[in-house]
Amino acid sequence: MSQADLAVKTRRRMGSQRRREMAGLLFVLPAMALVLVFFLIPLCMTVWMSFHNWPLMGAPKWTGLDNYAAMLKDRRFWGAMEFTIWYSIVATIAIFGVAFPLALFVERPGRTTAIYRTAFFLPVVVGFGSASLLWAWFMNVDSGLFSPAAVAMGLTDEPVNLMATTDGVFWSIMVLVVWKTAGFSMILLMTGLQSVPHDIIEAAHIDGANRFQRFWRIKLPLMRRTLALALILSVAGSMLAFDQFYIISNGGPRNSTLTAVYWIFSQSFVSFKLGYGAALSMVLLVILVIISIAQLWLLRSPTGDAK
Amino acid sequence: MLRTLTRVSALALAVGMGTAAAAQDTLTMWARTDVQNFLPQVVEAFNASHTTQVEVQFIPPGELVQKFATAAAGGSAPDMLSLDLIYTPAFAAAGQLADLTDIAKALPYFDQLSPAHIQAGTYDGRIYGVPFSADSSVLLWNKDLYAKAGLDPEVGPGNWAQIEEQAKAVRALGGDVYGYYFSGACAGCNAFTFLPYIWSQGADIVSADGTTATLDTPEVRGAVDLYRRLIAADAVPPSAETDTGSSFFSAFAGGNIGIATSGAFAIGILNTQYADMNYGVTYIPGPDGQPSSFGGGDNFVVTAGMEDMTAVGEFIDFIYSPEMQKLMAEFGSLPVRGDVAAQALEGLDTRYGVATDAMAKGRTPSTVVYNDIYNSATGPWLQFLQESFYGDDVDGSIMIAQETMQSILDGVQ
Known part of the structure; x- marks a missing residue:
């Protein structure tokens, strides 16, 4: 040639x-x-x-970093941020605490598995708005479900107004969120469990690993990527929580369940300060990116290969 | 743009029909659904007697401001609005409204128009909003429950001591029957019904020039204590604490409440939909009986940029005619023109008289930050109410709300 x-x-x-x-x-x-x-x-x-003083109506005015400076003194925003992070931690633990056992339960194929999978996944397809309206009604002290049912069953003599206390609102919404989203995490974790090669499990079995050891030392490390995905989706979703608090509690009682996004909405569309709302959104975005990177880093593969 | 389009289409229609009539001018109008009861009748009457035609679109109250702002930015805002009067200063300050000063002052009955509306409609010395519909805050009392409790059913509460005494007497009937109701988690409802308790003592929560928060006064503390005593005496149902406004009307209409804070609008609904309800209407009193009220309702405003205001002038004059004032009163809006009020209310439920008188005594906060201070579910007003009515540290909650309000007011300057 x-x-x-x-x-x-x-x-x-x-x-x-x-x-x-x-x-x-x-x-x-x-x-x-x-x-x-x-x-x-x-x-x-x-x-x-x-970077602007951008009212909902009227002309925007360049203000440089003023919005970001104002944010430092915005106690309500940082209070909301603190609440949102606390809510995200509790919600993520609660969702995983329910979703993992469910995933283990529906992982193996069986005659009734499809029914269970569907039943557990069904709440996911209900919109957050509709689910929150349903819950708002359940929580009504007079005409709802929780309090009248508790009284009827003799669990309490006095009606319990769940909306009147921070704990009442927080834990009621937590139950809603777990009911509504655990099914989704369950499906993710289930695919993760199923992706673990069977021969490895079998080898471990032959080597004498018991059921717990097989789960803890083989399955869990091998489904690291799925875990990371489920975790990031759950944390990001919780950090952006808005609908359920807007519809059920209005951020109350006394602004104690105010989330970061709710405050951004309130500043933008109730106080008409779109520029300030935009600055708050940017800060929330940066915080969320940092949290996500931290999660990826924590769940990185020990051998250093790509996730 | 929209106006030109509608003009063109009206012209095309007129030409197409082969009539010799001049081109009809069409004015578009948006209104919140609260005025849906009577605005269509007014517009229908106007359209039947005028060449200019008005087209109305109704918007849910919570969406009106955002929808208007978006439309205005896109150049498709309506020509006119029936706007919750408390928003008039904010809209005017943002340069969204046309100056109606000349049209308003040219009306021979200008000085008879509802002062609360005109005050809220005035910004920087110019008038941007004129009264359209009116609703004043009042107290309702249930005459049947009063009779059962051994009270005189024909005499409602006239001062704070009577409110307490009568609410407790009704509560003594026991069970689900309670003495007094307010929507404890509704910011707007309490601006409408709790502020008058403060105003009736000659005080306010914001200074007259709108620069200083004045929550930390004995008058505010006095009104708070009235509510705290009612709550402590178990005269208020537990559900009131968390009512975000959904039961503002229905709690009283259910028939188990002795006294409820409400508005003139309730008279129309009670009379038409709860015909069996035997109730009375009275002023929101001060500690010694001095009446006060929140003058609410809608202002009529015109979007900035309209050139020919002739048709608008015609429409304004039309809504103030005795016939229209009567028509609107029949459908639940109080007269906004003083000199024809008696004529408009003639033959109607006499309880409207109390509400109309309350309107005349009514006040309306006029500030560009109304939403931030009063209306917002996350604002200082609601937080102050919830903490001071139900919390343990009244003074502390007053101080915090005072600070938050002051920082909002400082942001305006």
Whole structure:
């Protein structure tokens, strides 16, 4: 083969590689366009707005970093942030505490498994808005379900107004959230459990590992990636909680169940300060990114391979 | 833009129909659903007698401000609005409203128009909103329960001591029957019904010039203590504490409440939908009987940028005609023009008289930060009410609310 032939061949190979790259790019182009239009552009606009005094009505005025400076003194926002983080920790533990046993229960195929899987997953398809309205009614002290049922069963003599105390609101909403979202985490964890190769489990079995050891030392480490996904989705979802608190408690009693997103909504659309709301959103975004990175790092593979 | 379009389409329609009539001008109007009871009748009457036609669209009250702001930014705002009067200063300050000063002052009966509306509609010395519908806060009492409790059913509470005494007497009937009701977790409801208890003593929670929060006064503390005594005496049902406003009307209509804070709107609904209810209407009194009320309702406003105001002037004059004032009164809105009020109310339920008089005595907070201070579910007003009515540290909660309100007021300057 002459030198020239080799050069042509190499060129051809490079050409086909470039074509393949181009084809790949074309395939992801629609998705990239969507990300650009629905994520990147709004994100840039939010950043832009956060540097303005941007009223809901009227002309915006450039104020530089004023919104971010004001935030430092916004006790309500940091209080809401603290509550949101506390809520996220409790919700995530509660969701995993319910979803993991459920996932173990429905993992193995059986005649009734499909029914259980469906039953546990069903609440996920109910919208948060509808579920919250349902709960708001359940929690009504006079005409609801919880308090009248407790009185009827003789558990308490006096009606219990769950909406009147922070604990009442917090734990009632927690039950709603677990009921509503545990099914989703269950499906994720179930696929994780099923993805663990059977021969490894079998080998462990032969080596004398008991059921707990097989779960703790084999399955759990091998489903690290699924765990990370389920955890990040759960934490991010909890950090952005809004609907249930807006509909059920209005952030009450006495602003004690005010979440970060609720405060952003309130500043933007009740106080008409869109610029300040945008600045708060940016800070929440940064906090959320940091938390997510921290979770990925914690659940990284010990061998250092990609997740 | 929208106006031009509708004009063009009206013109096309007129030409298409081959009539010799001049092009009809169409004015678009948005209103919150609260005025759906009577606005369609008013518009229908106006359209029947005028070349200019008004088209109305109703918007849920919670969405009106956002929807208008979006439409205004996109150039598709309606020509006119029936706007909750408390929003008039904020809209005017944002440059969204047309100056109606000349039209308003040219009306021969201008000085007879509801002062609360005009005050809320005035911004920087110019009038941007004129009265449209009116609703004043009052107390309702259940005459049947009063009779059962051995009270005179024809005499409602006239001062604080009587409120307490009568509420306790009704509560003594026991069971599900309670003496007094207010929506404890509803910021707007309590601005409407609790502020008058403070005003009746000559005090307010914001200074007259709108720059200083004045919550830390004996008058505010006095009104708070009235509610605390009612709650401590078990005269208020436990569900009141967490009512976000959904039972503001229905709690009294259920027939188990002796005295309830409410508004003139309730008279219309009670008379039409709860015909069996035997009730009385009285003023919200001060400690010694000095009456006070929140003058609520809607202002009529015009979107900035309208050039020819002739048709708007015609519409304004039309709504103040004795016939329309009567029509609106029949459907539950109090007259907003003093000199024809008696005529408008003639033949109607006499209980409207109390509410109309309350309206005349009524006050309306006028501030561009009304939402932040009073209306917001996360604002200082509601937090103050909940903590001071039900909490243990009244002075502490007053101090915190005072600080928060002051920082909001400082933000305006």
